[in-house]
Amino acid sequence: MGADLHDIRYVRIGCDDLDTSVRFATDILGLELMERDGNRAYLRGDDRDHNICYTQGRESGQVTGWEVASLDALDEAAKAFEASGVTVRAGTSEERELRRVRGLIVVSDPTGNIIELVARPDACGRRYFPTRDAGILNFSHVGLHTRNPSADEAFWVRNLGGKVSDWIGDAALIRINDVHHNVALFPSTRAGIQHVNFQVESIDDIMRSFYHLQKNNVRIVFGPGRHPTSGARFLYFQGPDDIVYEYSTGVRLITAEDEKTYVPRQFPKAESSFCMWGSVPDIPEFRVPQPNGSAVARAA
Ligand SMILES: [Fe+2]
Structure with missing residues:
Protein backbone atom coordinates (compact mmCIF):
# COMPACT_ATOMS: atom_id res chain seq x y z
CA MET A 1 0.00 0.00 0.00
CA ARG A 120 -0.06 19.90 8.49
CA PRO A 121 0.84 22.64 6.05
CA ASP A 122 -0.16 26.20 6.97
CA ALA A 123 -3.56 27.44 5.90
CA CYS A 124 -4.21 31.15 5.64
CA GLY A 125 -6.99 32.96 7.47
CA ARG A 126 -7.23 35.72 4.89
CA ARG A 127 -8.95 35.21 1.58
CA TYR A 128 -6.93 35.17 -1.62
CA PHE A 129 -6.80 38.75 -2.92
CA PRO A 130 -4.81 39.23 -6.13
CA THR A 131 -3.89 42.47 -7.87
CA ARG A 132 -5.03 41.05 -11.21
CA ASP A 133 -8.34 39.21 -11.26
CA ALA A 134 -7.72 36.19 -13.48
CA GLY A 135 -10.69 34.33 -11.98
CA ILE A 136 -8.42 31.81 -10.27
CA LEU A 137 -10.22 29.35 -7.99
CA ASN A 138 -7.34 27.13 -6.92
CA PHE A 139 -3.98 25.56 -7.66
CA SER A 140 -4.87 22.21 -9.21
CA HIS A 141 -2.25 20.09 -10.98
CA VAL A 142 1.20 19.77 -12.48
CA GLY A 143 2.68 18.12 -15.52
CA LEU A 144 6.01 16.37 -14.93
CA HIS A 145 8.64 15.36 -17.43
CA THR A 146 9.31 11.64 -17.45
CA ARG A 147 12.28 9.83 -19.00
CA ASN A 148 10.69 6.49 -18.18
CA PRO A 149 6.88 6.66 -18.49
CA SER A 150 6.14 3.09 -17.40
CA ALA A 151 8.46 3.21 -14.35
CA ASP A 152 7.23 6.64 -13.23
CA GLU A 153 3.59 5.65 -13.77
CA ALA A 154 4.17 2.50 -11.69
CA PHE A 155 5.80 4.64 -8.96
CA TRP A 156 2.80 6.97 -8.84
CA VAL A 157 0.34 4.07 -8.78
CA ARG A 158 2.15 1.67 -6.41
CA ASN A 159 4.01 4.05 -4.12
CA LEU A 160 1.95 7.23 -4.20
CA GLY A 161 -1.54 5.72 -4.38
CA GLY A 162 -2.41 7.33 -7.72
CA LYS A 163 -4.96 6.03 -10.20
CA VAL A 164 -4.65 6.44 -13.94
CA SER A 165 -7.66 8.33 -15.31
CA ASP A 166 -6.59 8.27 -18.97
CA TRP A 167 -3.55 7.87 -21.18
CA ILE A 168 -2.58 9.94 -24.21
CA GLY A 169 -0.06 7.72 -25.94
CA ASP A 170 2.29 6.81 -23.06
CA ALA A 171 1.46 9.94 -21.03
CA ALA A 172 -0.52 8.97 -17.92
CA LEU A 173 -3.04 11.41 -16.42
CA ILE A 174 -3.18 10.42 -12.77
CA ARG A 175 -5.54 11.34 -9.94
CA ILE A 176 -4.96 11.15 -6.19
CA ASN A 177 -8.40 12.48 -5.28
CA ASP A 178 -11.57 13.06 -7.28
CA VAL A 179 -10.05 15.55 -9.75
CA HIS A 180 -9.51 13.86 -13.14
CA HIS A 181 -5.77 14.46 -12.86
CA ASN A 182 -3.55 16.01 -10.22
CA VAL A 183 -0.40 15.01 -12.07
CA ALA A 184 0.32 14.15 -15.69
CA LEU A 185 3.54 12.40 -16.76
CA PHE A 186 4.79 13.49 -20.17
CA PRO A 187 7.47 11.45 -21.98
CA SER A 188 10.53 13.63 -22.33
CA THR A 189 14.31 13.56 -22.25
CA ARG A 190 14.67 15.17 -18.84
CA ALA A 191 13.23 15.54 -15.35
CA GLY A 192 11.37 18.62 -14.10
CA ILE A 193 8.07 20.43 -14.04
CA GLN A 194 6.40 20.50 -17.44
CA HIS A 195 3.45 22.76 -16.60
CA VAL A 196 1.64 24.30 -13.63
CA ASN A 197 -2.15 24.52 -13.62
CA PHE A 198 -4.60 26.85 -11.91
CA GLN A 199 -8.34 26.36 -12.20
CA VAL A 200 -10.35 29.44 -13.13
CA GLU A 201 -14.05 30.05 -12.69
CA SER A 202 -15.34 30.06 -16.25
CA ILE A 203 -14.58 30.10 -19.97
CA ASP A 204 -14.98 33.89 -19.75
CA ASP A 205 -11.89 34.01 -17.52
CA ILE A 206 -9.97 31.90 -20.05
CA MET A 207 -10.91 34.25 -22.88
CA ARG A 208 -10.28 37.41 -20.86
CA SER A 209 -6.82 36.09 -20.05
CA PHE A 210 -6.27 35.10 -23.68
CA TYR A 211 -6.57 38.77 -24.68
CA HIS A 212 -4.75 40.06 -21.59
CA LEU A 213 -1.78 37.79 -22.27
CA GLN A 214 -1.63 38.77 -25.93
CA LYS A 215 -1.73 42.46 -25.01
CA ASN A 216 1.20 41.86 -22.64
CA ASN A 217 3.22 39.93 -25.25
CA VAL A 218 3.06 36.65 -23.36
CA ARG A 219 3.54 33.71 -25.70
CA ILE A 220 0.41 31.56 -25.89
CA VAL A 221 1.62 27.99 -26.42
CA PHE A 222 -1.70 26.11 -26.63
CA GLY A 223 -5.35 27.06 -26.79
CA PRO A 224 -7.86 28.31 -26.12
CA GLY A 225 -8.98 24.72 -26.42
CA ARG A 226 -10.71 21.80 -24.75
CA HIS A 227 -9.18 18.56 -23.50
CA PRO A 228 -11.22 15.49 -24.56
CA THR A 229 -9.79 13.64 -21.55
CA SER A 230 -10.84 15.83 -18.62
CA GLY A 231 -13.33 17.98 -20.54
CA ALA A 232 -11.58 21.11 -19.25
CA ARG A 233 -11.38 24.25 -21.40
CA PHE A 234 -7.79 25.48 -21.28
CA LEU A 235 -5.14 28.05 -22.14
CA TYR A 236 -1.39 27.39 -21.85
CA PHE A 237 1.22 30.15 -21.90
CA GLN A 238 4.95 30.52 -21.46
CA GLY A 239 6.36 31.81 -18.21
CA PRO A 240 9.95 32.51 -17.12
CA ASP A 241 12.44 29.70 -16.42
CA ASP A 242 10.99 27.36 -19.08
CA ILE A 243 7.81 26.87 -17.08
CA VAL A 244 4.49 26.67 -18.92
CA TYR A 245 1.41 27.81 -16.99
CA GLU A 246 -2.15 26.74 -17.67
CA TYR A 247 -5.56 28.08 -16.78
CA SER A 248 -8.41 25.62 -17.08
CA THR A 249 -12.04 25.37 -16.15
CA GLY A 250 -14.57 22.57 -15.87
CA VAL A 251 -12.24 19.67 -15.12
CA ARG A 252 -14.07 16.34 -14.78
CA LEU A 253 -14.43 14.86 -11.31
CA ILE A 254 -14.33 11.11 -10.77
CA THR A 255 -16.29 10.66 -7.56
CA ALA A 256 -16.37 7.67 -5.21
CA GLU A 257 -19.57 6.61 -6.97
CA ASP A 258 -17.92 6.93 -10.42
CA GLU A 259 -14.93 4.92 -9.17
CA LYS A 260 -17.06 1.77 -9.10
CA THR A 261 -17.40 1.71 -12.87
CA TYR A 262 -14.65 4.00 -14.17
CA VAL A 263 -12.10 2.47 -16.54
CA PRO A 264 -9.16 4.56 -17.83
CA ARG A 265 -9.27 5.30 -21.52
CA GLN A 266 -6.40 5.06 -23.99
CA PHE A 267 -6.23 8.07 -26.32
CA PRO A 268 -3.82 7.92 -29.26
CA LYS A 269 -0.75 10.17 -29.36
CA ALA A 270 -2.50 12.65 -31.63
CA GLU A 271 -3.03 16.37 -31.26
CA SER A 272 -6.79 15.77 -31.28
CA SER A 273 -6.28 13.86 -28.01
CA PHE A 274 -5.00 17.07 -26.41
CA CYS A 275 -7.56 19.45 -27.97
CA MET A 276 -10.98 18.55 -29.35
CA TRP A 277 -11.41 22.01 -30.91
CA GLY A 278 -8.35 21.81 -33.16
CA SER A 279 -5.86 24.07 -31.39
CA VAL A 280 -2.30 23.00 -32.21
CA PRO A 281 0.12 22.86 -29.27
CA ASP A 282 3.43 24.66 -29.39
CA ILE A 283 4.61 22.51 -26.46
CA PRO A 284 7.19 19.85 -27.41
CA GLU A 285 5.76 17.13 -25.15
CA PHE A 286 2.26 17.57 -26.65
CA ARG A 287 3.34 17.46 -30.29
CA VAL A 288 3.07 14.42 -32.50
CA PRO A 289 6.42 13.55 -34.10
CA GLN A 290 6.36 12.61 -37.75
CA PRO A 291 8.84 10.24 -39.44
CA ASN A 292 10.76 13.24 -40.87
CA GLY A 293 11.08 14.75 -37.41
CA SER A 294 8.50 17.50 -37.89
CA ALA A 295 5.20 17.74 -36.07
CA VAL A 296 1.88 18.29 -37.78
CA ALA A 297 -1.65 18.81 -36.57
CA ARG A 298 -4.19 16.15 -37.22
CA ALA A 299 -7.85 16.87 -37.89
CA ALA A 300 -9.91 16.73 -34.72
FE1 LIG B 1 -2.80 20.57 -17.55
Whole structure:
Protein backbone atom coordinates (compact mmCIF):
# COMPACT_ATOMS: atom_id res chain seq x y z
CA MET A 1 0.00 0.00 0.00
CA GLY A 2 1.47 3.33 -1.06
CA ALA A 3 1.19 6.77 0.47
CA ASP A 4 -2.30 8.23 0.75
CA LEU A 5 -1.99 11.64 -0.89
CA HIS A 6 -4.76 14.07 -0.09
CA ASP A 7 -3.99 16.88 -2.54
CA ILE A 8 -1.28 18.72 -4.38
CA ARG A 9 0.16 21.40 -2.11
CA TYR A 10 2.94 23.42 -3.75
CA VAL A 11 5.62 23.68 -6.33
CA ARG A 12 9.08 25.08 -5.69
CA ILE A 13 10.73 26.52 -8.77
CA GLY A 14 14.32 27.71 -8.98
CA CYS A 15 14.41 30.84 -11.11
CA ASP A 16 17.02 32.94 -12.91
CA ASP A 17 15.66 36.18 -11.51
CA LEU A 18 13.25 36.37 -8.59
CA ASP A 19 11.93 39.82 -9.59
CA THR A 20 11.03 38.61 -13.10
CA SER A 21 9.23 35.52 -11.75
CA VAL A 22 7.33 37.49 -9.10
CA ARG A 23 6.29 40.16 -11.61
CA PHE A 24 5.05 37.47 -14.00
CA ALA A 25 3.16 35.66 -11.24
CA THR A 26 1.42 38.81 -9.95
CA ASP A 27 0.85 40.93 -13.09
CA ILE A 28 0.25 38.16 -15.62
CA LEU A 29 -0.77 34.97 -13.82
CA GLY A 30 -2.82 36.72 -11.14
CA LEU A 31 -1.32 35.30 -7.95
CA GLU A 32 -1.05 37.08 -4.61
CA LEU A 33 2.44 37.70 -3.26
CA MET A 34 2.41 36.53 0.35
CA GLU A 35 6.00 36.99 1.40
CA ARG A 36 9.43 37.46 -0.12
CA ASP A 37 13.05 38.08 0.71
CA GLY A 38 16.19 38.06 -1.41
CA ASN A 39 16.14 34.29 -1.85
CA ARG A 40 12.54 33.22 -2.13
CA ALA A 41 9.01 34.41 -2.81
CA TYR A 42 5.72 32.78 -1.79
CA LEU A 43 2.62 33.21 -3.95
CA ARG A 44 -0.88 31.81 -3.94
CA GLY A 45 -4.13 31.58 -5.89
CA ASP A 46 -6.32 30.10 -3.17
CA ASP A 47 -6.71 29.87 0.61
CA ARG A 48 -3.50 27.95 1.25
CA ASP A 49 -0.40 29.67 2.66
CA HIS A 50 1.24 29.41 -0.76
CA ASN A 51 1.03 27.41 -3.95
CA ILE A 52 4.32 28.44 -5.53
CA CYS A 53 7.63 29.17 -3.85
CA TYR A 54 10.12 30.70 -6.28
CA THR A 55 13.71 30.25 -5.14
CA GLN A 56 16.61 32.33 -6.44
CA GLY A 57 18.83 30.40 -8.84
CA ARG A 58 17.76 27.79 -11.40
CA GLU A 59 20.14 25.38 -9.71
CA SER A 60 17.92 25.38 -6.60
CA GLY A 61 15.79 22.97 -8.63
CA GLN A 62 12.14 22.09 -9.07
CA VAL A 63 10.05 20.24 -6.54
CA THR A 64 6.39 19.28 -6.16
CA GLY A 65 4.80 19.05 -2.70
CA TRP A 66 1.89 16.76 -1.82
CA GLU A 67 -0.21 16.79 1.33
CA VAL A 68 -1.09 13.73 3.39
CA ALA A 69 -3.82 13.93 6.00
CA SER A 70 -1.76 13.72 9.20
CA LEU A 71 1.67 13.26 10.74
CA ASP A 72 0.75 9.61 11.38
CA ALA A 73 -0.09 9.19 7.69
CA LEU A 74 3.32 10.67 6.86
CA ASP A 75 5.03 8.12 9.14
CA GLU A 76 3.06 5.33 7.49
CA ALA A 77 4.09 6.62 4.07
CA ALA A 78 7.78 6.69 5.09
CA LYS A 79 7.53 3.07 6.33
CA ALA A 80 5.82 1.98 3.11
CA PHE A 81 8.51 3.61 0.96
CA GLU A 82 11.25 1.89 2.95
CA ALA A 83 9.47 -1.45 2.77
CA SER A 84 9.36 -1.21 -1.01
CA GLY A 85 13.00 -0.16 -1.31
CA VAL A 86 12.41 3.53 -2.07
CA THR A 87 14.99 5.84 -0.50
CA VAL A 88 13.21 8.30 1.76
CA ARG A 89 14.74 11.32 3.49
CA ALA A 90 13.22 13.16 6.44
CA GLY A 91 13.07 16.92 5.95
CA THR A 92 15.15 19.08 8.29
CA SER A 93 13.54 21.60 10.64
CA GLU A 94 14.79 24.42 8.40
CA GLU A 95 13.21 22.77 5.35
CA ARG A 96 9.92 22.35 7.22
CA GLU A 97 9.99 25.99 8.26
CA LEU A 98 10.67 27.18 4.69
CA ARG A 99 7.74 25.09 3.43
CA ARG A 100 5.41 26.15 6.26
CA VAL A 101 4.68 22.53 7.19
CA ARG A 102 4.91 20.37 10.35
CA GLY A 103 5.97 17.18 8.63
CA LEU A 104 8.14 16.56 5.55
CA ILE A 105 9.64 13.56 3.79
CA VAL A 106 11.37 13.57 0.41
CA VAL A 107 11.51 10.90 -2.31
CA SER A 108 12.35 10.83 -6.02
CA ASP A 109 10.53 9.13 -8.86
CA PRO A 110 12.57 6.86 -11.17
CA THR A 111 13.17 9.81 -13.53
CA GLY A 112 14.58 11.85 -10.65
CA ASN A 113 11.69 14.27 -10.07
CA ILE A 114 11.82 15.35 -6.43
CA ILE A 115 8.55 14.66 -4.66
CA GLU A 116 7.91 16.01 -1.18
CA LEU A 117 5.18 14.67 1.07
CA VAL A 118 4.00 17.05 3.76
CA ALA A 119 1.68 17.01 6.75
CA ARG A 120 -0.06 19.90 8.49
CA PRO A 121 0.84 22.64 6.05
CA ASP A 122 -0.16 26.20 6.97
CA ALA A 123 -3.56 27.44 5.90
CA CYS A 124 -4.21 31.15 5.64
CA GLY A 125 -6.99 32.96 7.47
CA ARG A 126 -7.23 35.72 4.89
CA ARG A 127 -8.95 35.21 1.58
CA TYR A 128 -6.93 35.17 -1.62
CA PHE A 129 -6.80 38.75 -2.92
CA PRO A 130 -4.81 39.23 -6.13
CA THR A 131 -3.89 42.47 -7.87
CA ARG A 132 -5.03 41.05 -11.21
CA ASP A 133 -8.34 39.21 -11.26
CA ALA A 134 -7.72 36.19 -13.48
CA GLY A 135 -10.69 34.33 -11.98
CA ILE A 136 -8.42 31.81 -10.27
CA LEU A 137 -10.22 29.35 -7.99
CA ASN A 138 -7.34 27.13 -6.92
CA PHE A 139 -3.98 25.56 -7.66
CA SER A 140 -4.87 22.21 -9.21
CA HIS A 141 -2.25 20.09 -10.98
CA VAL A 142 1.20 19.77 -12.48
CA GLY A 143 2.68 18.12 -15.52
CA LEU A 144 6.01 16.37 -14.93
CA HIS A 145 8.64 15.36 -17.43
CA THR A 146 9.31 11.64 -17.45
CA ARG A 147 12.28 9.83 -19.00
CA ASN A 148 10.69 6.49 -18.18
CA PRO A 149 6.88 6.66 -18.49
CA SER A 150 6.14 3.09 -17.40
CA ALA A 151 8.46 3.21 -14.35
CA ASP A 152 7.23 6.64 -13.23
CA GLU A 153 3.59 5.65 -13.77
CA ALA A 154 4.17 2.50 -11.69
CA PHE A 155 5.80 4.64 -8.96
CA TRP A 156 2.80 6.97 -8.84
CA VAL A 157 0.34 4.07 -8.78
CA ARG A 158 2.15 1.67 -6.41
CA ASN A 159 4.01 4.05 -4.12
CA LEU A 160 1.95 7.23 -4.20
CA GLY A 161 -1.54 5.72 -4.38
CA GLY A 162 -2.41 7.33 -7.72
CA LYS A 163 -4.96 6.03 -10.20
CA VAL A 164 -4.65 6.44 -13.94
CA SER A 165 -7.66 8.33 -15.31
CA ASP A 166 -6.59 8.27 -18.97
CA TRP A 167 -3.55 7.87 -21.18
CA ILE A 168 -2.58 9.94 -24.21
CA GLY A 169 -0.06 7.72 -25.94
CA ASP A 170 2.29 6.81 -23.06
CA ALA A 171 1.46 9.94 -21.03
CA ALA A 172 -0.52 8.97 -17.92
CA LEU A 173 -3.04 11.41 -16.42
CA ILE A 174 -3.18 10.42 -12.77
CA ARG A 175 -5.54 11.34 -9.94
CA ILE A 176 -4.96 11.15 -6.19
CA ASN A 177 -8.40 12.48 -5.28
CA ASP A 178 -11.57 13.06 -7.28
CA VAL A 179 -10.05 15.55 -9.75
CA HIS A 180 -9.51 13.86 -13.14
CA HIS A 181 -5.77 14.46 -12.86
CA ASN A 182 -3.55 16.01 -10.22
CA VAL A 183 -0.40 15.01 -12.07
CA ALA A 184 0.32 14.15 -15.69
CA LEU A 185 3.54 12.40 -16.76
CA PHE A 186 4.79 13.49 -20.17
CA PRO A 187 7.47 11.45 -21.98
CA SER A 188 10.53 13.63 -22.33
CA THR A 189 14.31 13.56 -22.25
CA ARG A 190 14.67 15.17 -18.84
CA ALA A 191 13.23 15.54 -15.35
CA GLY A 192 11.37 18.62 -14.10
CA ILE A 193 8.07 20.43 -14.04
CA GLN A 194 6.40 20.50 -17.44
CA HIS A 195 3.45 22.76 -16.60
CA VAL A 196 1.64 24.30 -13.63
CA ASN A 197 -2.15 24.52 -13.62
CA PHE A 198 -4.60 26.85 -11.91
CA GLN A 199 -8.34 26.36 -12.20
CA VAL A 200 -10.35 29.44 -13.13
CA GLU A 201 -14.05 30.05 -12.69
CA SER A 202 -15.34 30.06 -16.25
CA ILE A 203 -14.58 30.10 -19.97
CA ASP A 204 -14.98 33.89 -19.75
CA ASP A 205 -11.89 34.01 -17.52
CA ILE A 206 -9.97 31.90 -20.05
CA MET A 207 -10.91 34.25 -22.88
CA ARG A 208 -10.28 37.41 -20.86
CA SER A 209 -6.82 36.09 -20.05
CA PHE A 210 -6.27 35.10 -23.68
CA TYR A 211 -6.57 38.77 -24.68
CA HIS A 212 -4.75 40.06 -21.59
CA LEU A 213 -1.78 37.79 -22.27
CA GLN A 214 -1.63 38.77 -25.93
CA LYS A 215 -1.73 42.46 -25.01
CA ASN A 216 1.20 41.86 -22.64
CA ASN A 217 3.22 39.93 -25.25
CA VAL A 218 3.06 36.65 -23.36
CA ARG A 219 3.54 33.71 -25.70
CA ILE A 220 0.41 31.56 -25.89
CA VAL A 221 1.62 27.99 -26.42
CA PHE A 222 -1.70 26.11 -26.63
CA GLY A 223 -5.35 27.06 -26.79
CA PRO A 224 -7.86 28.31 -26.12
CA GLY A 225 -8.98 24.72 -26.42
CA ARG A 226 -10.71 21.80 -24.75
CA HIS A 227 -9.18 18.56 -23.50
CA PRO A 228 -11.22 15.49 -24.56
CA THR A 229 -9.79 13.64 -21.55
CA SER A 230 -10.84 15.83 -18.62
CA GLY A 231 -13.33 17.98 -20.54
CA ALA A 232 -11.58 21.11 -19.25
CA ARG A 233 -11.38 24.25 -21.40
CA PHE A 234 -7.79 25.48 -21.28
CA LEU A 235 -5.14 28.05 -22.14
CA TYR A 236 -1.39 27.39 -21.85
CA PHE A 237 1.22 30.15 -21.90
CA GLN A 238 4.95 30.52 -21.46
CA GLY A 239 6.36 31.81 -18.21
CA PRO A 240 9.95 32.51 -17.12
CA ASP A 241 12.44 29.70 -16.42
CA ASP A 242 10.99 27.36 -19.08
CA ILE A 243 7.81 26.87 -17.08
CA VAL A 244 4.49 26.67 -18.92
CA TYR A 245 1.41 27.81 -16.99
CA GLU A 246 -2.15 26.74 -17.67
CA TYR A 247 -5.56 28.08 -16.78
CA SER A 248 -8.41 25.62 -17.08
CA THR A 249 -12.04 25.37 -16.15
CA GLY A 250 -14.57 22.57 -15.87
CA VAL A 251 -12.24 19.67 -15.12
CA ARG A 252 -14.07 16.34 -14.78
CA LEU A 253 -14.43 14.86 -11.31
CA ILE A 254 -14.33 11.11 -10.77
CA THR A 255 -16.29 10.66 -7.56
CA ALA A 256 -16.37 7.67 -5.21
CA GLU A 257 -19.57 6.61 -6.97
CA ASP A 258 -17.92 6.93 -10.42
CA GLU A 259 -14.93 4.92 -9.17
CA LYS A 260 -17.06 1.77 -9.10
CA THR A 261 -17.40 1.71 -12.87
CA TYR A 262 -14.65 4.00 -14.17
CA VAL A 263 -12.10 2.47 -16.54
CA PRO A 264 -9.16 4.56 -17.83
CA ARG A 265 -9.27 5.30 -21.52
CA GLN A 266 -6.40 5.06 -23.99
CA PHE A 267 -6.23 8.07 -26.32
CA PRO A 268 -3.82 7.92 -29.26
CA LYS A 269 -0.75 10.17 -29.36
CA ALA A 270 -2.50 12.65 -31.63
CA GLU A 271 -3.03 16.37 -31.26
CA SER A 272 -6.79 15.77 -31.28
CA SER A 273 -6.28 13.86 -28.01
CA PHE A 274 -5.00 17.07 -26.41
CA CYS A 275 -7.56 19.45 -27.97
CA MET A 276 -10.98 18.55 -29.35
CA TRP A 277 -11.41 22.01 -30.91
CA GLY A 278 -8.35 21.81 -33.16
CA SER A 279 -5.86 24.07 -31.39
CA VAL A 280 -2.30 23.00 -32.21
CA PRO A 281 0.12 22.86 -29.27
CA ASP A 282 3.43 24.66 -29.39
CA ILE A 283 4.61 22.51 -26.46
CA PRO A 284 7.19 19.85 -27.41
CA GLU A 285 5.76 17.13 -25.15
CA PHE A 286 2.26 17.57 -26.65
CA ARG A 287 3.34 17.46 -30.29
CA VAL A 288 3.07 14.42 -32.50
CA PRO A 289 6.42 13.55 -34.10
CA GLN A 290 6.36 12.61 -37.75
CA PRO A 291 8.84 10.24 -39.44
CA ASN A 292 10.76 13.24 -40.87
CA GLY A 293 11.08 14.75 -37.41
CA SER A 294 8.50 17.50 -37.89
CA ALA A 295 5.20 17.74 -36.07
CA VAL A 296 1.88 18.29 -37.78
CA ALA A 297 -1.65 18.81 -36.57
CA ARG A 298 -4.19 16.15 -37.22
CA ALA A 299 -7.85 16.87 -37.89
CA ALA A 300 -9.91 16.73 -34.72
FE1 LIG B 1 -2.80 20.57 -17.55
